[in-house]
Amino acid sequence: MSALQRSFAKAHLQNLPAPPDVFDEAEEDAVNEEHLPLSKNGSSSSASSTGTITASAEQNLFERPSVRRPTLQYEPLPWQNFFEQELFLKGDIIRSHAYFTPPATAGAPLFCFHHGAGASGLSFALLTSALKVVLPEAGFLSPDCRGHGLTTTTTSGLDLRLETLAADLAFVVNATSTKFAWPKLPPIVLLGHSLGGAVVTEVAERKLLANSVLGYGVLDVVEGSAIDALQSMEQYLSARPKSFASITSGIEWHVRSRTLKNTSSARVSVPPLLVQEGTDNAASFTWRTDLSATKPFWENWFTGLSSKFLSVPGAGKLLILAGTDRLDKELMIGQMQGKYQLQVFPEAGHFVHEDQPEKTAMIVADFFRRNDRSTLVLPPKVDDLIKQGKLKPANQAK
Template sequence: MSGLQRQFAKAKLASYPATMPSAPPTFNEADEEEEADSFNPEISDIPQGDDDSSSASSASSASSTGTIIPSSNQKLFARPRGRTLEQIPWTTYFERELFLESKTEASTVIHHAYLTSPVGKAPLFVTHHGAGSSGLSFATLTAEIRKRLPSAGILSLDARGHGSTTVSPEGEASDLSLATLSADLLTVIEKTSIQMGWEGLPSLVLVGHSLGGAVVTDVAKGGKLGNAVLGYAVLDVVEGSAIDALQSMHTYLSTRPSGFPSLESGIEWHIRSRTIRNSVSARTSVPALLSYDENAKSSRPWVWRTDLGSTQPFWEGWFIGLSKKFLEARGGKLLLLAGTDRLDKELTIGQMQGKYALQVFPEAGHFIHEDLPEKTAMVIVDFYKRNDRSALVLPPKVSDMLRAGKKV
């Protein structure tokens, strides 16, 4: 380098600041969250949880709770600016809502359900949610199923003590035993058929998430729906891991917020805690989980509609014997999990023997059908098509061929 070049370089360097950054600037999550939260300042004081399940029947494990897939081209934890948290109404997904009255000597139940009727000989997918959820937990899955089977029907109920289903006297609503929930599901299916004027039950595919998986399995095992049931699908629950998870339920419930300042903040908490990893589904399903307490003295009047802690006496009864019933009930069998670690010994052996279909979505949390509605719908629709008896074409009988004058 010549003397002239050295003088030029020294003069150029002198014009720069005294300190230079040693690395490219890094993304500051706190700064991004502060900017993104500006539209709703009420949210900042709500504790954030790490558990990915708002259901007492969660079979979640550490592997699924912390599943995060890095991306090199986007800010992983940054919320999209301007994203709305407004509620999406149920009418976006279903044709009508039903209020089905059922009376016994002890109580009167008004079962609430969402329905889109099947067309022609199309199947009816009957869905049952997990503890603490509602029928709207399956709303986004409904839309994806009907994209692939436009004539299919969907019946999604609110279990007693959940959603808009009411029981009088109120004390009867606390009976969430497996036998009671299974009887309720049968009642909803029967009364829906009567109210809609169906000549008979359409082909049924039962779909249950968590606690709902135990209910649809129990109904399938009971056989009261006869040959109408083509098959049943259980989402992210198996006996062994579900019972193990119950040991930590009180810890989880104690760390969950007791209420929220608004519906939007409730939706926000579910998304940010990764309880539900799909904002569209959260905007649809979360409002049905909360109710406004007019007498609330705190700044968080939106409280949980279902008291999960009070359901503890029924927890083990939901899941004991689930694996055995799942393998023995008549009809096609499908198990969707968020991780293979959930399989217990009995189901592992059954899977190796080809007794049921298994699909694993490691990128999802406990709410598989809400996190990945498109992928879940693809699997469930394929499951239906494999078990659809109407698609079978049997060869003609020899006697019929002879009667028609054909050579055999």
Template sequence: MSELQRSFAKAQLAKLPPEAPLIFDEREEDEECADDTRNRSASDSSASSTGTIVPSPTKHLFERPKSSKPPPASRSSPLEWTEFFETELYLERQRAATKIIHHAYFSPPSSSGPLFVAHHGAGSSGLSFACFAAEIRKAIPAAGVLSLDARGHGRTQVEMPKPEDDDQTESIDLSLGTLSSDLADVVQATQTRMSWSALPDIVLIGHSLGGAVVVDLAHKGLLGSAVLGYAVLDVVEGSAMEALAHMETYLSSRPSSFPSLASAIEWHTRSRTIRNSFSARVSVPSLLLPVPTEPNPSSSHPTTETTTSYTWRTPLPPTQPFWPTWFEKLSSKFLASRGAKLLLLAGTDRLDKELMIGQMQGKYQLHVFPDAGHFLHEDQPAKVAAVVAEFWRRNDRAALVLPPKVGVGLKGHGKGEG
């Protein structure tokens, strides 16, 4: 406020009685709480503040009254996983000399509901399916969702023996066979934890690398007849192999760190890596690790306080040796494995020749989301959940009503005649 405006306001206030009534437009405050994107600079001007300036009997002449409503949450503020899943699981397994504590997010199914088992892509985490999990349970209230953090990702911990050579660096085994075995172990350990006598009907869902993992699991039959079907999200062999040539360029273009979680969320949405800001608010924080930064006395703005930045939890460049093996023979395994098949893509241009022939032969169900990006289950979780829910209904074993056996009908007819 300018000096001229301040002087004018004081002159007007001097004419008021000693106990001036408070003047406040509550409707305008309600609108401000409802719209957190309003231009603050405009509201601070004299023209836009006419209804909210409060002549107070105290010395705080231009104090804005406090609203009883909490301020709106920032569109870049992180969201907790508890808003999307009922619980989290820590499942310990020993593989040779390697100890693994698998971490997964879990909402159990009812006694008759299916279990959707989700596997994320490289560099992501189980929270990539958080919004999808909430939406699929709206579509199928009896359903359960199990979404794990793969080894080297999220909160899953891997304890390996120290190498004999001190100069040798430890590397986590991210081969396709190991990842699919991990997924089967997590499902079976969940069965033990929940004391299920048998596994419920399972629909496997995998995004990108996760798509290759669930196809490998289904192809090997690691969960037997419990697998009702599997859905692969935006990955096919041909386009995946072609994309690997550009992966290094993409990784080098990403920021190496972020000053805050909010800035990381903003980068993902502004770069359109994730086009749904609500989903980014829950999934992105799990991709990062806090790193304390010591003060730098030689900087232009020296400070004595320790700050925190955030760096990637899963560095992807060291995983490069595994990239070609992840997607090798993916199309043929997808078409040949037992179970119903669903392929969800962000564009039909991703289909390779083998999948095009299979689609024309009706070997799998195809659905395209042209308005979504690579993370289509985060960009459009409600639409993806609706398609997956319908996929389950089409293949639900409990919904199949078989006709009576011919022999039984004839016997009954014979008895009636006698």
């Protein structure tokens, strides 16, 4: 390049604007999540009126905001964002802990949840928020089962037999009714994930809540695939981390390992799974529930589940799966006979209700509406029509 060309280029390049910052998609997501307001379910929403930007003399709207530390996206969310109160219900040998939002009106439904092995009642936190949007009058009850969460027992041994867990769930519902002086149980929809699916089916099959159960739903568990999966359960448990340096690192592991695909759900459902050990300066967080210790009960949970699920009379049945490959022969035949409602979420993982809470809520709300007995309009009785003079007795009719 000649001296004249260099002089010309220098003069023009000095007048060009500075190059833009390099766009970092992960960094941009972190900025957006930090500066948008949190809705009640903990997610950022651009539709929220509180998110409207208002200009002021002190603000520079075109200044790039500082980027927060990436770990903040894994900060825990409080249970109060999703439920109105927590309950401690004392029985003979159990002190059950549950998260609760009461029905808004008499006659409104109560959705009663049961989580899977190793989880807690907060597994249903985001689903509860989503259901509250479409069914604002409904109530929600999500207990920790024994050996999990904050539920404790006075017995020394671990009793997680299916019949024991079913009795515990019925106790929680009845104790809640007594605590709040309900004249009778509201219409109930039972919903259980994995082990919880077997528990709610047991409650419905044994009629532990009498005729209050409108229907029950099972989330991603069927007998055949569950029994098969037990063969690899110990290998899975040995491969996962034994402890975490912090609650946030435990949340991050669940998300990065794709155990949970929904970060917002992980932020509320993972913290109760861990318990702190050691001092603050040398603390670690280990699993609250030792799943290896539950091995003696695994077959008891799932053996006979398909036949029980299909056989309960007078109640609606819902099965939500992450894939049709999980269907066993008995359920395939039952589906062809129209004995239950089947929904498949292929984009979700095992925790379908956590990965897809809004989609699950729409299916569950529709399931309730189709089984709601209060909407049934029965024809008038013949005796009533005769008393009203609208129909003549048979011996007077011509």
